[in-house]
Amino acid sequence: MLYNSYEFIFLFLPITLVIFYKLGEKRHHKIALVWLIIASFFFYGRWNPAYLMFLLGSLTVNYSLGRIINNKVETLLAKNLVINDRFYLILGIVFNLGLLAYFKYANFFIESINGLVGSNWTLKNLILPLGISFITFEQVAYLVDTYKGKIKDHDLIHYCLFISFFPQLISGPIVRYKELSPQLKSPKIFRFDYEDFSVGLTIFSIGLFKKVIIADNLTPHVSLIYGAINQDIHLSFVEAWTGILAHTLRLYFDFSGYSDMAIGVARMFGIKLPLNFDSPYKTTNISQFWSHWHMTLTRFFRDYLYLPLSRCLKTWPLGKGQIAQQRATAFNAFIGLGITGLWHGAGWNFLAWGGLHGIYFIVYQQWRDFLKSKGNNLKDSPWWSQLISWFLTFSAWMFALVLTRTETMSQTLSMWHSMLGLNGISLPSSLEKDFNFLGNFGFKFSGLMPNFIYNNLNPSEIFQLLQLIMILLIVVLFTPNTQQWMGQYKPAIDYYAGRIKKQWKANIWKRLQWKPSSIFAFISFSLLAISLFSLNQEQPFIYFQY
Known part of the structure; x- marks a missing residue:
């Protein structure tokens, strides 16, 4: 059910x-x-x-x-x-x-x-x-x-x-x-408490909308693109990035939707569950990412694996002082994230996925320690530094995520080759006429442009999917999440101190915070009704397989 x-x-x-x-x-x-x-x-x-x-x-x-x-x-x-x-x-x-x-x-x-x-x-x-x-x-x-x-x-x-x-x-x-x-x-x-029920039903409606309207509608596109990879078809640059972005957003809205629905259903019974998902795609380093993605799993590994292992490692000959601490932290991260990967799936690809995240963490730790040694205040980084950090974190997540959908290492390498443009980058021939008015210069200019070859998929469908992806990225990166929107009603157990209590700086978001009113009731009912009318085919949540 x-x-x-x-x-x-x-x-x-x-x-x-x-x-x-x-x-x-x-x-x-x-x-x-x-x-x-x-x-x-x-x-x-x-x-x-x-x-x-x-x-x-x-x-x-x-x-x-x-x-x-x-x-x-x-x-x-x-x-x-x-x-x-x-x-x-x-x-x-x-x-x-x-x-x-x-x-x-x-x-x-x-x-x-x-x-x-x-x-x-x-x-x-x-x-x-x-x-x-x-x-x-x-x-x-x-x-x-x-x-x-x-x-x-x-x-x-x-x-x-x-x-x-x-x-x-x-x-x-x-x-x-x-x-x-x-x-x-x-x-x-x-x-029976009307506030608990209305808060729970609203959160459930948001989660159902995320699952049915967004995640499930991205599924056919993801299956099509990865189906081509699994048939050993080399994708173009745009096809590869469209596929991984669609996969990334589908996973986000599927798991975010499930987390909302679980918290919402429990709240209808007056029971609060722990916060489990908090805008991980907004984070700027891999450590922060895992404290926002599947938060209760990260908490479990921290309390029952990472910390006990840290205490055991104190007796190991890992060196002295800061060097010993760094080695212990690196070892813990690699083991912990490797097990996290294996927990997500019984296969070498998932173990490699977890191990790759362990390497990410070690690289981040070394870079962080280097910056600290130079006297940099990491909590007061300029906007451009935070932007670069976000881009690297988000890109690293997507590159590793390929391992969770491909069936063999050769298919993984093929996808990475396509994402890096090693299979060729240029404009589709249908767009070359757009540069004709520039004469010889236009001809040379078009030769320098990226070659977005659509080897297998319909170009118009790819562009439509890219437009949808851009809209969803804006929603994910620049709008409040469910917990922030419902924040004043404390929708979940906030075991990370102050996580839900964050207030938005922009006045427009403050005015849009949820409250029990006819307008918000209409919005919640609309989300629920749209989702219910779209339940043509029940698709299981991705995390049900774990």
Whole structure:
């Protein structure tokens, strides 16, 4: 069941909301939460009943381990002993990562071994449960936080809803137990609140519009261009850049739309989820980019991989002083981003994608340290320096993104060749007549111009797509995002201090901030209606495959 489906919008969501608030009105708070769990189980099992068995088994094992770990921690603290009994924590982590490795990466490893030794091993009937990566990370975080004594309350109902709550079950955001459990204790969420509902419905409508009207309409163009690459057809300069820009924007609006819809649906129930997407294409360095793109994933790797690895590296012979710190940071970044790439897809291309981002980070770190050593204040850079930094960051992201759509390294290199103009750059012959009035000079001038050869695709369609891309880039780079537009109503948990609280400098944007009025209600309804009338074909969100 997709968020962008009539079944979800007109049946599942209204029924779940009505019954939840009816139970809440009668003060049956626990029953209302159990109803949400049942609805979430139905939502998950609707894809495939086998998924539900996986979810129930994972919940049972991890909740039991969490209670055992908590009891041991309390016992050790009561005896004033240092917490050092890690057996059950390690068992839980191995269990969760083992399931993830088996379901998501087993075929990848087997195919890699087959390629090395020439064997023909196969693993048949392996079903990849949806959202397994997100479920696994939430379970690991729960066990680690329990071991550290950060979680005292282990309510079974709260725990089941923390993992299975349907707005964030399939593709996140990755929620912490201590972020959701206190909200479930509040009587406020059981009373229907017009502000929560209107804010949630507005955010959901914006997300649905992004997905259905923008991302889904870019999909055929992206498929056409990358389809040509996968058939080993060499694209022209314009075709390549049109393809990668369309791919870049499609991914942006697809994931941004999903994040909005998840936050919006949860807010209809009076529940806030963590902020997960915050205009990453406006950032000016790769470190900043990853703190704005899939923010809860970046937070997970920072807290449960990067920082623990940093503490371990202090005992390694990496040098002394600043050199040791730089080497440790570089190693951490390369490992962390490499794993991030592999998390996004079980394939060498995704591992290369993550590794390339690790190299980006190391280059950025070295450049940043060099500028600091020269006495430059990085927080007070001139506009032209920020513009160059943005261009390099955005271009680096697009070049790496090619790896996530091509099937072989030769296809990746072919796309990069086209993007760099190594397959030839000149004007299409249909435009040469535009320089005839210049005589011989015009002939020479046209010979110097870039040769935008359209080898495979319709030139008029390419130009129309480029016009759409330019409009979307303006929207992405120069207009407020959903969180800023709805900022005064705090649409999400702002765990990055002050992220949502940013105010726009331009007065025009301040006047356009959302508020409960007839004008904004009409805008929200229009976005929703346009999206609903355009739901001809349900297309899954890109991040559902992760």
